[in-house]
Amino acid sequence: DVKVTQSSRYLVKRTGEKVFLECVQDMDHENMFWYRQDPGLGLRLIYFSYDVKMKEKGDIPEGYSVSREKKERFSLILESASTNQTSMYLCASSFSLGPNQPQHFGDGTRLSIL
Amino acid sequence: GDSVTQMEGPVTLSEEAFLTINCTYTATGYPSLFWYVQYPGEGLQLLLKATKADDKGSNKGFEATYRKETTSFHLEKGSVQVSDSAVYFCALSDAKGGRRALTFGSGTRLQVQP
Numbered sequence: 001d002v003k004v005t006q007s008s009r010y011l012v013k014r015t016g017e018k019v020f021l022e023c024v025q026d027m028d029h030e031n032m033f034w035y036r037q038d039p040g041l042g043l044r045l046i047y048f049s050y051d052v053k054m055k056e057k058g059d060i061p062e063g064y065s066v067s068r069e070k071k072e073r074f075s076l077i078l079e080s081a082s083t084n085q086t087s088m089y090l091c092a093s094s095f096s097l098g099p100n101q102p103q104h105f106g107d108g109t110r111l112s113i114l
Numbered sequence: 115g116d117s118v119t120q121m122e123g124p125v126t127l128s129e130e131a132f133l134t135i136n137c138t139y140t141a142t143g144y145p146s147l148f149w150y151v152q153y154p155g156e157g158l159q160l161l162l163k164a165t166k167a168d169d170k171g172s173n174k175g176f177e178a179t180y181r182k183e184t185t186s187f188h189l190e191k192g193s194v195q196v197s198d199s200a201v202y203f204c205a206l207s208d209a210k211g212g213r214r215a216l217t218f219g220s221g222t223r224l225q226v227q228p
Contacts, residue, residue, distance in 0.1 A: 004157070033215055042118075042203060042220040043158075058215065090157055100146050100165045101207070103216060105157035 003027070004106040006091050012112045019078040021109050023091030030096060032074035033103060034058075034066065037088040049074055081113045116141045118204050120219035127194055127226050135189040135222045137178075137204035145208035147171075147180055147187040148216065152201045161189075161202070194226045 007022035025032065031050050035043040035058075045058030047066040055066050063085060067075045074093075078085055088110050092103040121136040139145065146165045150158040162171030167182035176191045187204060204219040 035218075040220055043216075043218040045215050048215050092158075100163070102148060102160040102163060103158075105150075105159070107155070107157045 004091055004093055004104050006106040006109050008109050010110050013081050014114055015081060017081045019081050021076040021089055023074045023106060024072050025093040029093040031094045033092040034076045035090045037090055083113050086113045116206060116208050116217045118206055118217055118219035120204050120222050123223035125222060125224050129196055129226055129228050130193045133191040133194045135202055137187045137219060139185050139206050141206055141208045143208045145206040148205045149178055149189050150203040150205060196226045196228050199224055199226045
């Protein structure tokens with residue numbers, strides 16, 4: 001089974017801090033994704049990566065950046081955290097970007113910005 | 115652009131009741147359709163998928179049929195159990211639309227009472 005591991009289940013940070021969320025997958029998948037999940041809004045795509053060092057903006061990239069230095073690891077960076085970034089963050093990976101390919105999700109990181 | 119609309123929850127049912135969660139979509143191409151389930155405190159898991167019109171996806175007693183004429187992919191189960199309590203997300207993947215990630219609905223919470 002594919003395993004997508006997010007480094008923290010819960011995280012509390014302060015406004016203005018630089019925050020790193022880490023995600024690792026163990027199935028040699030090409031593609032990795034970061035979503036945020038908010039009540040009533042479902043999942044919204046922040047960024048995704050289709051290869052090492054390659055990234056593409058999703059629907060809500062403002063205030064975020066990403067890093068993919070190794071195939072198995074995809075990091076989400078909040079450059080200067082703000083309270084409106086309090087949310088559940090979900091990482092996912094997929095074998096390819098073909099339309100039939102499902103995504104495999106981690107358990108999420110619940111981030112609170114105080 | 116692509117979009118997915120799900121019925122709002124929560125849906126509250128008694129054990130062994132019949133379940134329907136409605137999902138309709140808008141897409142520019144010929145999308146693949148997915149249902150994901152999120153149990154409390156966990157990430158999303160793929161429940162079932164369908165890749166072309168009239169396909170039926172099924173898993174764990176759940177079924178959904180890809181209806182191109184009504185642009186729908188309703189989730190059904192004949193007899194729900196307490197363990198089915200979760201949030202259910204409908205999603206699509208539409209390569210022709212130029213989008214290389216999933217588009218999710220807002221999610222429907224199902225509560226099954228004993």
